[in-house]
Amino acid sequence: MPYVLGIDIGGTTTSAAVSRLSSAGWAAPEVVRLGVRSAAVPSVLHVSGDGALTVGDPDQLDAGRVARGFIRRVGDDVPLIVGGEPCTPQALVAVLAMWVVERVLAHEGEPAEQVVISHPASWGAYRRELLHQALWDIGLATVTLLPEPVAAAESHAARGWGGGTLGVFSLGGTEFEASVVRWADPVGFRLLGSASAVEPFGGADIDEALVGHVRSRLDKQMRHLYASAPHARAALFGLRRECQRVKEDLTAALETDVILTASHGQVRVPVNRADLEELIRPALRVSVDTLVRVVRTCGLRPSELDGVLLVGGAARMPLVAELVRAALPGPVSVEPEPQTTAAAGAALAAVQIVAPPAVRSHGPVWTSQATWTSQLPVVASPNPEPAPHVEQDDTGAGPPPRPPVKITPLKLPRMRSAQRLFGLVGGHP
Structure with a gap:
């Protein structure tokens, strides 16, 4: 059965969702169970003594053989040393993305029609191109990159959330970002602005x-x-x-x-x-203040927001919604599993790429509990040189290209040969 795949690689966990095509249309996104006990897996790569790579090993205490936190390092010229091998952060992200693609492939029996991967809102063209090249090198050519707050807005809109101008408060395991997105025909939600905490917080x-x-x-x-x-x-x-x-x-x-x-x-x-709330209230207040500041930087008054979306596993804490409501008027929305919101939104965007809607109005319409009819405009279209992706405004674009540093990366597999490297069948998830 044809399907599309959305992937969210966070600082601490990675999640994925698929949408399948049936005679009734494209089904609502379904979260993929990547781990043994949970839908998400830790964003961790472990290199064993014989050189085999496994994904998600939080019990491993040998720090020299474990790579984690590499999504935040994309764009950093200094490589990570994993099992004695220097490797660029974007190559590690590509390896983890390949693992997810192969794991879903083993379950579905055929490759995805389209893959969309979310990325931090602060990324500009420089970091996006680094990851695109790493994905291309590993064999993932038809991948679209989408800012996490845009993916989150797509997911909430698909569930009936209204409003065209939204704040997005993303609190993950190791990072925080505040963003503002706006619906703009005919391109869908667009990122207006974003900012991270001055000190890393998650x-x-x-x-x-x-x-x-x-x-x-x-x-x-x-x-x-x-x-x-x-x-x-x-x-x-x-x-x-x-x-x-x-x-x-x-x-x-x-x-x-x-x-x-x-x-x-x-x-x-x-x-x-x-x-617990007494311990973390000061830091959360600073984070909420950051969101208010982003709203004003975008030339908006807080009252002009149609609502605020809470994204990330830590966003489930009641204190987060309480502080956001106190600082910003309007409704606050958090999905039952906010750590998978971006993955579901990425899958929705992937559907739009392979099946562009004929009707270009605001938001998708759920036709039943299982299927939906897309009325969102196309998020992106394939571009084979080297891979399709979404171009966003370079707000917080990151550094310009710097003189290259010679790095010998890990030998990364082609798409189907990844099973031999990771031991995906029957291996540690």
Whole structure:
């Protein structure tokens, strides 16, 4: 069955969604289960001792064989050293994108008609072209790049969200971006402006704040465990993972326990939502102020926004919506799984590329629970030299090309040979 694929490679997790063509039309985007226990996988590449690459290995403590956070490094001339091999950040992003494409291919049985990958709003032509070339080199030629807030707006519009001028508050695992998008016939949503936090801020920073809070409440014996060798690193890693779980639980619960394992049994540290919100409120206020500033920089008054969309896993926290509503009038929208919003929106954009709509009005119309009729204009059209992509205004375009640095990249596979490199069939997701 023909299908299109949308991919969102974030700083901490990667997600994907497909839309399939049936006799009734293109189906609503369906999130792909990339991991064993969840739809998303960590945006992590691990090189084993024999040179094999696997995706998503958060338990790996050998930092020299793990690559993470490379999406933020695209455009940086300094390579990352992974398993002793220098590799450009964009090559690592392309490897992860290829892994997703191959994994979906193994499930669907045929290649996607079109692939759309979201990217940070701050990217300009320089970074987009670097990633396009890396994707081309690895064998992904028919790929369109789309700014994350544009993809998010497409996803919300497809679910019936109205409004032509929208703020987008994106809070991921390691990054924050505030953007404004506007509907403009006949090109669809366009990025008007964006900005990141002055200091990097994301869900991982919230986890670290909670780690510090919990450690301050431990007794002397447990504090010694988290500060002394040889078990300190593993114990601290376990504490971080537990605090991440607790942070997610507190999006719905008012109180829960951090559960730690010690030599004398389990230790429970109670944490409530008020404790967590008190820790992170100042940083979130700065982030919301950044969104207000972007709105004004775009020549708009806050009252001119038709609403604000919340994107990213950390955006589920109730305090985020509370602070946004206090600063900006109008409705605030967050999808049930905001960490997959951009992937779903990318899949919607891919449908528009392969099946341009005849009617060019504002927003898609859902015809049933399973299918939709596109009434969005074309987001992009294929361009084979070297690959199709969406050109956006170069707001925050990034640095101009710099003198090249000679880097010996990892030998990247062609599309179908990626299975041999990653061990995709039966391998670690």
